[in-house]
Amino acid sequence: MKRNTKTEETGNQQKKTVRSLSITQNAWDAIKDKAAREKISASEFLERIGRDASVLETPIHSRLKAFLEAPISIWWCWSEATRRYAVQLGLVENHREEGLKDYIVEERLKRQKEIVGDCLWRAMLTLAVINYGIPELSINSMTPLLRWMSFKMLLHRAEQAESHALQKTDKPTFTIAQEQIETDLAEIQAALDLLQQFSPSYYEVLDMVMKGRMSFAQIAKYKRLNTQRNVTEAEARREAKEAVYQLRAYLHNKVTNIAKEQYKKSFCKSENALEAKKKEYYQLCSLSFLKEKDTKDLEERFLRSSLEEPELEFWIKEIDHLAGHYLGKFESIHTDSKHKDLHYELREEIEKKLKDENTEEKDSLRTLLTQMDKKLMFCKSFKDIRETVEQFVSDVSQGSLQLDTIPLPKSFLERKE
Incomplete structure (x- = not known):
C-alpha cells in the first residue's frame, strides 16, 4: 500500500506522518471510543500510546x-x-x-x-x-x-x-x-x-x-x-x-x-x-x-x-x-x-x-485500567460493561463493595439495555 506522506505538527515538535496499519473493527471502534472520551483524535490517541504517555488517564x-x-x-x-x-x-x-x-x-x-x-x-x-x-x-x-x-x-x-x-x-x-x-x-x-x-x-x-x-x-x-x-x-x-x-x-x-x-x-x-x-x-x-x-x-x-x-x-x-x-x-x-x-x-x-506510571504492582491504577480496558473491548452491551465493572469493584474492595450497593446516581442504577 502506498504510504501517504501528509504530515501534521504534534505537541512534541515532531511531524506526524500518515501510515497504514491492519486492525480489527472491534479494536478500531474501541480506539475511537477512548479517543472521544479524551476529546482527541484517534491518531493522537495512538501517538500517545507510542510515546507511552498517560493515555489511560481519565478525568x-x-x-x-x-x-x-x-x-x-x-x-x-x-x-x-x-x-x-x-x-x-x-x-x-x-x-x-x-x-x-x-x-x-x-x-x-x-x-x-x-x-x-x-x-x-x-x-x-x-x-x-x-x-x-x-x-x-x-x-x-x-x-x-x-x-x-x-x-x-x-x-x-x-x-x-x-x-x-x-x-x-x-x-x-x-x-x-x-x-x-x-x-x-x-x-x-x-x-x-x-x-x-x-x-x-x-x-x-x-x-x-x-x-x-x-x-x-x-x-x-x-x-x-x-x-x-x-x-x-x-x-x-x-x-x-x-x-x-x-x-x-x-x-x-x-x-x-x-x-x-x-x-x-x-x-x-x-x-x-x-x-x-x-x-x-x-x-x-x-x-x-x-x-x-x-x-x-x-x-x-x-x-x-x-x-x-x-x-x-x-x-x-x-x-x-x-x-x-x-x-x-x-x-x-x-x-x-x-x-x-x-x-x-x-x-x-x-x-x-x-503518579508512578511505570509500576507493575497488581493493585496499581495503570495495571487495573489496562486489564479493564482489555475486557471492555469485548463488551457488546451495557450489561456486559456493568458486569465487568462490578467484578473489578469487588476485587479492588476485597468483596466489601458491590456496584449495586454504591450510592451512585439513580439514573445509572436503573439503566437497562
Whole structure:
C-alpha cells in the first residue's frame, strides 16, 4: 500500500506522518471510543500510546491527583475520619492512651497507617475504575463518596474479623464533652462568617458548593461571565479547596476569638434540623467505639445523606477536621505546611502511587485500567460493561463493595439495555 506522506505538527515538535496499519473493527471502534472520551483524535490517541504517555488517564484520575495536592485540607478530613472509623471499629488501637511507652505508640501508629492507607487507596481505585468503565457518571463531588466507601470497607473488615468493638455489650464513652462540641460548632460558623467578610471571592465559591446550587463546571462558567477571566472547572475546584484552607486558617487564628465568643452566645438560640444533625454527627465522632446502631446511624443519617446534601457534607468535613485534632492530638497542618503527621505521610505515599506510571504492582491504577480496558473491548452491551465493572469493584474492595450497593446516581442504577 502506498504510504501517504501528509504530515501534521504534534505537541512534541515532531511531524506526524500518515501510515497504514491492519486492525480489527472491534479494536478500531474501541480506539475511537477512548479517543472521544479524551476529546482527541484517534491518531493522537495512538501517538500517545507510542510515546507511552498517560493515555489511560481519565478525568477522574486527574481529579484524584489534584485531590492530593496542597493545600490538603479536604484530604486531611477524609483520612482522619477513616483513621477514626478504624479505631472505633476496633481494627486498630488508639495511640493517644495515657502512659503508653514510645515503642507501643510507634507500633500502633504503624498499624494505623497500614490499615488506613490500604483503605484510602482501595477507595480511590474503586472510584477510578467505576469512572473509567462508565465515564458518563460524571461524579461532581468525590469526597462524600470516598468517605462512604472507606467506612463500608472498614466495617466489612471488622465484621469479617469479628472485631471486639462490635461485640461489646457495654455503652461507649464520649471522648469530647457536649460543651466542647457546641463551642466547636459555633467557632466553625464564626470562621465561615469571617471568610465571607474578608475573603468574599473564596466565600462565594464555597457558598455555591455548600448550597448545592451549581456544579464546578457551572461555577467556572459563572466566573467566566462575571469576572471576564477564563476560569476552568479545575480552577473552580482549586478555588473551593483554597476557600476551605482559608476557613481553617481563620478557625485556628487566635485573632478571631472575639468573633467566636459572639457566636457562642447566640449559637444555641436557634435550633433547626441541620443544627441537630451537626451535634449528633459530632457525638458519633466522639464515641470510643461503635455499636451496631451507631454504625447504621452513621451510614444512613450522615454518610449517605451527605451525598445529596452539600451543606451537610460541608459541616461533616469541618467536624471531622476538629474532631481529628481533639482525638488524635495532631498539630495543625493547615497553619504549618512543614509539619508532617500520619495523614501527610499517607498523602505522599498515595500521591506517589498515582503518579508512578511505570509500576507493575497488581493493585496499581495503570495495571487495573489496562486489564479493564482489555475486557471492555469485548463488551457488546451495557450489561456486559456493568458486569465487568462490578467484578473489578469487588476485587479492588476485597468483596466489601458491590456496584449495586454504591450510592451512585439513580439514573445509572436503573439503566437497562
